[in-house]
Amino acid sequence: MGVGPSTKETSLHHFRDPLIRILGEDKGIDLMGVLIFGSPEGNEQKIRCSRTAAVVAECARPDGVIVSSDGWGNLDVDYVNCVNELGKRGIPVAGLNWSGTAGTFVVDSPYLKDVVDFNKNPEGIESNIVGENNYTDDDVRECIKRLKISMLKKERGL
Amino acid sequence: MPNDIELRRLVIKAFHMTEVSFGEENKVTIDGKMTLNNDGLDALTEKYKEVIEKIDIQIINPGDHDRYTNTIMDIIPISTKVLGKCGEGITHTITGVYVMPTGVDTAGKQAHEFGSSEGNLKDMLYLNRAGTPGDDDFIISFDITFKEGMGQERQAIIEAYRAVEEWMTTFRLQLKKFDGMKCTESHEYYDRIRKGQKKVLVIKEMIAHGAMLDTWIFPDEPSGVEGGRSLIDYGCMPIMLTPNEFRDGAIHSMN
Secondary structure (H helix, E strand, O other): OOOOOOOOOOHHHHHOOHHHHHHHHOOOEEEEEEEEEEEOOOHHHHHHHHHHHHHHHHHHOOOEEEEEEOOOOOHHHHHHHHHHHHHHOOOOEEEEEOOOOOOOOOOOOOOOOOEEEOOOOOOOOOOOOEOOOOOOHHHHHHHHHHHHHHHHHHHOOO | OOOEEEEEEEEEEEEEOOEEEEOOOOEEOOOOEEEEOHHHHHHHHHHOOOOEEEEEEEEEOOOOOOOEEOEEOOOEOOEEEEEOOOOOEEEEEEEOEEEEEEEEEOOOOEOOOOOOOOEEHHHHEOOOOOOOOOOOOEEEEEEEEEOOOHHHOHHHHHHHHHHHHHHHHHHHHHHHOOOHHHOOEEEEEEEEEEOOOEEEEEEEEEEOOEOOEEEEEOOOOOOOOOOOEEOOOOOOOOEEEOHHHHHOOOEEEEO
16 A cells, blocks of 8 residues: 555555546546556665656557555655656556645656646545545546546647 | 557446355355364464464454554455456455455564554554545454564564465455356456546555565465565556556455
8 A cells, every 4th residue: 555544545446446446437448557666765776666657658559647646745756756757758648646735746747737636635645545545436426527537638739 | 439449348246245254164154154163273273373373353343443453454355356367357256255364473573574463452553534434344364473573573574474375265265256247246347448538647656665664466365475576576567557457356465
């Protein structure tokens, strides 16, 4: 599971992940696959792994990519780098990430505007409550909507 | 859809449990009754004695959450492959009851790395999420007391998950033989090419730091341990899964 009990994704979460379910049901989307990369501790390795994920995506020629993360804090380094590398390659990208008030991005990128913050805690903190700050169907639908708009804009040259 | 090309099919058949209680043996029946028996726990603890001091299993009834819990390591569904490899064929899974490993060491230190969730269960577990039990679900509390200091050791945590899986195997072997026609729910999933539609790739970043912050991939059984490997062993580099592989329990959260 990820960093922080409330943002952790349990094995049960992966087994019935709403992101994969809703994308699979969407008749306007050809779901290509799920690319997993680990978030290591070392910074150099973080940059290499997350960049390679963007390279794999580029080689597969998707119309759009959704990037999600099962934690925050130092996981943002790889997360933002991955989103940034996808953005630089001209690939429309949307995302799911927990920020709240306590976990806002520790690094920045111009391509983060379509990342949905799925915070659920009223104070926006890492509450240590297992499952609280997990993404839900509504977060996934919002993320897919943003990606669709972004893909459409690219298609129309906007 | 005429333009769809179906690559492979996965059927997940669910068997819902309506009664979970202690009984003479570890048994699960197709009509929704599960019994647990703790007689084998001493032998299981003995096998993992280098890292585990004690295992305590309790049944938590739906709504009966006003009780203390050690830090929650994971929520695991009991599933098993019946036909085919990961991502295709048939998988059986139990609904209505989920396994919750929790951990502390003999010195009282919680098995956690970055924040821990020990406390009153009703306050520390948010129900009805994709990754947590629902209001009407039973929870099997699999509480592990580690040897002192072992709750922070990566290898000890892995061994603890092996112990959970070993305990779960009794149920998996029975579940495997259930008559699929008598399932309470059946879901069909396809890896498919939707020609002409927007091609979307999902990238999931998953923790791979070490003890309690680990993710395993491709276990032999859905959401299992044996046969799997940590993303750390793969150097954290990207690995592509089909949507059906992902849906078929290819990922085990190893906290």
